[in-house]
Amino acid sequence: MEKIILLIPGIPLVIAFILIFVSKKEHIPKVSIMLSSMIALLGLYGTYHVITTDEPIHGLGGLFVFNELSAILVPYVAILGLVIRKYATKYMWDEPGYKRFFILLNFIFSAIYMLVMSNNLVILALAWQLMSISLYLLVSFNVASKSAVKNGSWTMLIHKAADLLFILAVILTYQTFGSVDLGQLSQTWLEMSKNPVENPTIFVIGLLFLVAAMMKSAIVPFHIWLPYTSEAPTPVSALMHAGVVNVGGILLNKLAFLLLLTPAVLNIAFVIGLFTAIFASVLMLVVPDIKRSLGYSTAGQMGYMIMEVGLGAFSLAIYHLMVHGIFKATLFLESGGLIRYARHDPNIPQRLSYKLFWEEKTEHKSNKTFNLIALFTILPLLIFIGVKMVLSEEFFEFNAAIVILAFGWLTGTQLFLSFFKVSRSDSIKVILALVSSFIIILFTYEFIGLALEHFIYGEHALLFYGAATLNVTIIMSMVALAAIMIIGWLFMYKQHFVHIQKSERPKRSRWLFYKLLAKEAYVSDFFIKYIKIFKKG
Amino acid sequence: MLMNIILFLLAAGVPYYLVLERSQKLNSEKIFLISGFLLLCAIVIASFVEAQYSGLLVILALLSAIFSIYKATKTTNFYKFGYYLLFINAPFFMLFIREQGVLYSLSLLITLAGVYSIAKHYDKYYGSANYHGISGTTLATPYVGAFLTVYLITLALYPPFPNALFLLSNMIKEETTLLWYIVVVVVFFGNFLVAMRVMPKTVFGTPNTNLHYVDLTSKEKIMHFMIIIALLGLSIIGFKGAIA
Numbered sequence: 102m103e104k105i106i107l108l109i110p111g112i113p114l115v116i117a118f119i120l121i122f123v124s125k126k127e128h129i130p131k132v133s134i135m136l137s138s139m140i141a142l143l144g145l146y147g148t149y150h151v152i153t154t155d156e157p158i159h160g161l162g163g164l165f166v167f168n169e170l171s172a173i174l175v176p177y178v179a180i181l182g183l184v185i186r187k188y189a190t191k192y193m194w195d196e197p198g199y200k201r202f203f204i205l206l207n208f209i210f211s212a213i214y215m216l217v218m219s220n221n222l223v224i225l226a227l228a229w230q231l232m233s234i235s236l237y238l239l240v241s242f243n244v245a246s247k248s249a250v251k252n253g254s255w256t257m258l259i260h261k262a263a264d265l266l267f268i269l270a271v272i273l274t275y276q277t278f279g280s281v282d283l284g285q286l287s288q289t290w291l292e293m294s295k296n297p298v299e300n301p302t303i304f305v306i307g308l309l310f311l312v313a314a315m316m317k318s319a320i321v322p323f324h325i326w327l328p329y330t331s332e333a334p335t336p337v338s339a340l341m342h343a344g345v346v347n348v349g350g351i352l353l354n355k356l357a358f359l360l361l362l363t364p365a366v367l368n369i370a371f372v373i374g375l376f377t378a379i380f381a382s383v384l385m386l387v388v389p390d391i392k393r394s395l396g397y398s399t400a401g402q403m404g405y406m407i408m409e410v411g412l413g414a415f416s417l418a419i420y421h422l423m424v425h426g427i428f429k430a431t432l433f434l435e436s437g438g439l440i441r442y443a444r445h446d447p448n449i450p451q452r453l454s455y456k457l458f459w460e461e462k463t464e465h466k467s468n469k470t471f472n473l474i475a476l477f478t479i480l481p482l483l484i485f486i487g488v489k490m491v492l493s494e495e496f497f498e499f500n501a502a503i504v505i506l507a508f509g510w511l512t513g514t515q516l517f518l519s520f521f522k523v524s525r526s527d528s529i530k531v532i533l534a535l536v537s538s539f540i541i542i543l544f545t546y547e548f549i550g551l552a553l554e555h556f557i558y559g560e561h562a563l564l565f566y567g568a569a570t571l572n573v574t575i576i577m578s579m580v581a582l583a584a585i586m587i588i589g590w591l592f593m594y595k596q597h598f599v600h601i602q603k604s605e606r607p608k609r610s611r612w613l614f615y616k617l618l619a620k621e622a623y624v625s626d627f628f629i630k631y632i633k634i635f636k637k638g
Numbered sequence: 639m640l641m642n643i644i645l646f647l648l649a650a651g652v653p654y655y656l657v658l659e660r661s662q663k664l665n666s667e668k669i670f671l672i673s674g675f676l677l678l679c680a681i682v683i684a685s686f687v688e689a690q691y692s693g694l695l696v697i698l699a700l701l702s703a704i705f706s707i708y709k710a711t712k713t714t715n716f717y718k719f720g721y722y723l724l725f726i727n728a729p730f731f732m733l734f735i736r737e738q739g740v741l742y743s744l745s746l747l748i749t750l751a752g753v754y755s756i757a758k759h760y761d762k763y764y765g766s767a768n769y770h771g772i773s774g775t776t777l778a779t780p781y782v783g784a785f786l787t788v789y790l791i792t793l794a795l796y797p798p799f800p801n802a803l804f805l806l807s808n809m810i811k812e813e814t815t816l817l818w819y820i821v822v823v824v825v826f827f828g829n830f831l832v833a834m835r836v837m838p839k840t841v842f843g844t845p846n847t848n849l850h851y852v853d854l855t856s857k858e859k860i861m862h863f864m865i866i867i868a869l870l871g872l873s874i875i876g877f878k879g880a881i882a
Contacts, residue, residue: 201776223881226806227797227798227803230802231797231798234794241837244776244777244841244842245777245844247838250838251838254834257834261830265827269819271809272810
């Protein structure tokens, strides 16, 4: 009976097929939402089954599996899909191609479910490619717009390259291990990981899968497609930023046991992820186009996600992609409402923090610098260690754990920034709000991270941390972390607590640096100049 | 060996480049039909004869394919686009194991039959099979847009259509060499670039206000629907082969 859950990837295809024959426009969203609700219910039932029985559901000739990873991701995708569909019902109403939109949307959801639930590399390869083509058609949905179509072609080019690398990796996997069954392969990889592995082909396979994942997850230097897809309809943007770019993380989680054999690939993932996180986040601040800025924000978050994988924190990457996905989907879907408000009220957008603290805004006295640094540097560090020690006794066993905590801190800083932007006050209200939200973020990160780790990988999670051979000692980590904090907080202090003379001209070197960033480091220009074939289109 | 050379001549576009292209009497539609017929002959012969192509023949077919990719990026005519795609895929016909190679070429031929029908439709209603000035078919003639999109996706080697599945199946099962990898990469991207280049020019874009767009008739719709059914039938065979 529970095997019915394995039909989930087929349901969106059935919906798409039914929609072809629905002639009344009003019935299109009804059919789509009603049947999609069925997927969400099935997904939740599957999750319940996996949690209660502790047994994954295998079926359809072993091609599909509903395991712990599916139990988390399928309901997530299904509920997100429902919200996006509901939103699109009205948002897309006046657009030409209403039916086409819902058909394409169902195709891409089918590919995502197939990707998440596949237990066979061939099925995974098919889902991987199906997602590319569905995304292309959705990004180019506004077919009358030349730029939307051109940017869709860019997206497609990167994704096609990812498809080729993926297929080559599948071929090499089959030739090396003699199977394409993921369950069987995972067992083999787990067994092999007990002894040192010196087969260079395995490294090549891991690297090919990693690069394919990087391409689809918009990791530098393959990030150029994502910031330029903003002409896609808003529901598509929400889906893209919340779901499609995350496939890199999902793929690497599905191949987690393979990566046990290739610590070098994990290290590469960490370094490139770190670079992407910083590079894309900086570009996010500099680019003048707000939608492109959101694109770079997502690319930065994908960098974090790949970085977490590089540290062996596979389950944390899943948590990260879900949290970021929900956040970004909300941001995109809410944007229309905010614009509507802004048209009626010049003070919109207001932040929640603005409403809370604006009344008490007072002038800052600069002689409190030391106190502020101490408050915002040492206190978070103490909270940091405290939270970790409360939740996990093995704190000092993992090098990676400390670096992972940095993500919590970095996420917290984004929240702090939003407070700082509106308040220079040292009121107790602000400080309490900052500290409490910081604690909540850390607890959530740690608690859910650990819970997921236990649920998805059990005792194997420790193997992943071990495989990530990034050799950072505890002292080095602490020093690096403290340095990051001090620099970060000093920067914020300088930005928000000190009055900057407007007439002050920037130095030439600073100006050149800014220009480099504002031009997105010329990466897009390079691609446009040297790959001209689509320009002719 | 003689049989291999004959199959090579039939499939790899050599007659086109040596003879047909030089003929003043044959228009692009006739060349399309002749090239398709030659490939069909090659498919039938290859079904009965065990062929093992030499590396030299594969290299020659690859060179022909690269030249065809170049020519295909220059054309704006559906007929020409069709027969160039035949020649681009010739190395796959020669490189793959017999049955899979034959099925791959057959699915290619069926897809191109769909493209040919669209070309005929263009010819009938717009005066030529040139797609350069007839953009925005998705908006103006949704059925033409939908069917053409399916054919182009199939030609660009994307699932769930059979070309992609036969390709995947072959790639996994074939013994690989350096030449094999070069062929796969060139033809994989060649098909994609050529097929995707057509989309912004005809399927996508703003409809031309100077044109009176005409969508498919019921008879034409049935024909295209049958082509899609045939492709999906082949997809099932391809899928079974890929997971076997």
